[in-house]
Amino acid sequence: MSTTFISDNFLLENKYAEELYHNYSKNQPIIDYHNHLSPQFIAEDKIFDNITKVWIDGDHYKWRAMRTLGINEQFITGNGSDKDKFLNWAKTVPYTMRNPLYHWTHLELARYFDIYDLLNEKSAEKIYIETSEKMNSAAYSTQNLLRKVNAEFVCTTEDPIDNLAYHQQLAKSNYEIKVSTAFRPDKAILISNDGYNDYINTLSEVAEITIASYADLCAALRKRIEYFDTKGCKLCDHGLDQIYYENYTENEVVAIFKKKREGKELSHEETLKFQSALLVFLCETYHEFGWVQQFHLGALRNNNARMHRILGPDTGWDSIGDYPQAQKLSAFLNGLDSKDKLTKTIIYNLNPADNEVMATMIGNFNDGSVKGKVQFGSGWWFLDQKDGMTKQLNALSNMGLISCFVGMLTDSRSFLSFPRHEYFRRILCNLLGDEMKRGELPNDMEWIGKMVADISYHNAKEYFKF
Template sequence: MHQPSRFIHDNFLLENAYAEELYHEYASKMPIIDYHNHLPPLQIAENKIFENISQIWISGDHYKWRAMRTLGIDERYITGSVSDIEKFRKWAYTVPYTMRNPLYHWTHMELDRYFGITDLLNAENADTIYHKTSEKLQTEAFSCQQLLSRMNVESLCTTDDPIDPLEHHRKLADSDFQIKVSMAFRPDKAIFIGMDSYIAYLENLGEVCDISIDSFDTLCDALRNRVAYFHENGCRLCDHGFEHMYAEDFSETEVKAIFRKKYDGLTLSEEEVLKFQSAILQFLSTLYYEFGWVQQFHLGALRNNNSRMLDKIGPDTGWDSIGDFQQASSLSRFLNTMDRQNKLTKTIIYNNNPTDNNMMASMIGNFNDGSIKGKVQFGSGWWFMDQKEGMTDQMNALSNIGLISSFIGMLTDSRSFLSFPRHEYFRRILCNLFGKDIQNGELPNDMTWIGKLIEDICYHNAKEYFDF
């Protein structure tokens, strides 16, 4: 087989002519709706210009950090205080060792799509590529807003704490920036009553709302206040990151007593924590239905496994993994509770454990009641699953058990402004799945209809699903 001269070539990941046609004629032309990411709104609003590629590419990227640590690179070259070029040199040294990890594909797609660099990154060309990319990044043509525009992003949705005043989103809304920047309400800190910092967080939340949060009822008042505030500022989504859903039975008397116990500095039992979290989640989900929001649940991550490194450099620095939690019964109870009350809003369930794919794909079908196309969604492969095999497994499970034609497609879930080629990565994998089925005779050679389905999955379904 002929090996293309460029690694990231026009037909990268496309294994036959059908896949090539589906991608080039249909998928590649679709705008991007990135409905969940962790981009800093401040940097978008200020149209930040980065000094060098390390600051935009390595800083905050725990995918890269984990790879570097595995290769034996000292932490000072990862999250430490050495210079940016020294960090880049260590990352460039690491890249050839990441073969068969998605980082190898992402790295070279991003170098090509943003900077036109087709060379394979390694220790020998690190300095050349560092200076070439950094020189471009220091220009207005490579500002945050321009980086988003060059990837054909139509709208994106950041993730924001209820305490956030949203001034950066308001600034963007009043600007002439053409990309719609919305937000997702992320109130997990108000749910996780077992945290040592819980009461301190409620004090901050109360100050923002001008409410003294000293009871379960006043906490609910504060959360309603912030949901309304976010809604006024254009928010139409929420997001939660749980090990598993919270769906314990509880009474109002129990929940109020649990709050008072925590407020008084007493230790809660595991059962009390779960009851309280179930109550707050049910209250919030009712609010989301009332305001017409989409609710998102990222399930299955086991976080902060390395307590020594957590103490040293903090959370969200690369010490998390796939968890093996029991998901089905609690997820079913939660969805059924909201559905029985006729208050189940549009819902996206993201799975972080491949063993649960078929269960998740079957679960969403229980609550798609015909009222809304794809009302309950099996979200795209998340975190450890947002690579070729993980995305393929998710789409195969959804195809086999549900309707992939109603799927709302890809999102970056990223903190990096250089991560948007992941949409292209997803689209190529999607087109290759359909292309192989056509070649195998498992799907008809009806490119017009299948091309429409591809466009729907890449763009139109999400456009219809979200109210930005």
């Protein structure tokens, strides 16, 4: 069935919104400063066998929806054929109405494949054939998929032990889209995790430093930061339930790390002291190197122990946590700022109840040294949808300066996820256009259009110095 569901003015409800989007936002290049794309796939200019490989494999958003509908795991992460997995996703799509998956699905079909049919059981066979034929061509290689969406800069996320070989390969190539990385040292911080000592052993080998003490650990991580920096890295990222900032002494932290390396059990208090100390060390080092630090806070991960044992992490068993955030975050930022070692910072929260907390917290540490030095990041994960984005934009507008916002990112593993930037831009333009229509904002298209263009592109360009 043919439809005009994804029209030129999708989500744009009046002439002001339409003008803002089409004249000031639509054609701005994309700076995607945080994602989980495979740099190997980009460097090798991978061509996927079919749409399932690029669209459903690894997408835990889709997996959760399919499980909710009662789809057998065989056709989600199991040994079902790629075609059967696609057909089961197509069966699920009509049931995702009012979930962002419904919008994302049809935006992605339209923008990458010029397909405007609604995806459902009736259209599935035809769409699978048409998309898979296109996916098999060089025009749909990873590098060309990024070209299709007018990407200018994409920043993947790598562990300190990564050698960045594929980033180096890309840097030496003629590929015009800049591909960089963000340093993600969570495995070195989360000392209570299973396999921690094995990870430290690997880090020791990569850094060529025998890690026998806490000082050795800091030296090894600093060496990896130096290495990442020489390869063009200017960002880091941390995925934490909350910021750690307990009182500790150097002697305590040294003893805690020694105890862990000896295979002994740590108390909860010891864990928090160690994580606090190492996080402070890392953030002071980021400041020294002039990096931007990002904190993704508030996820309650791996809730389903049985399925975690079967499938592992990042397979769709996570949810929003209700951790206390304000006091430790304030003390942490204040501790760095007091020593003048607070670098540019972006804070993302997963619990919408914390929106106003985050929107006001950033104002405490915007000291006039840099435009928008501390940022309230865009709606993330479960908040990466129309309502979540709107609430984030409203909280930031009401309690800060939306005009300084660095905008959207995909935070995705999928090469077809970039229409999320379009989705965000349409929501932004409609929000402002509606207020212009109602007289809550002036009919000053030039100034508000400039603000839209800045949030869509220019603010990020300036902030990250790309």
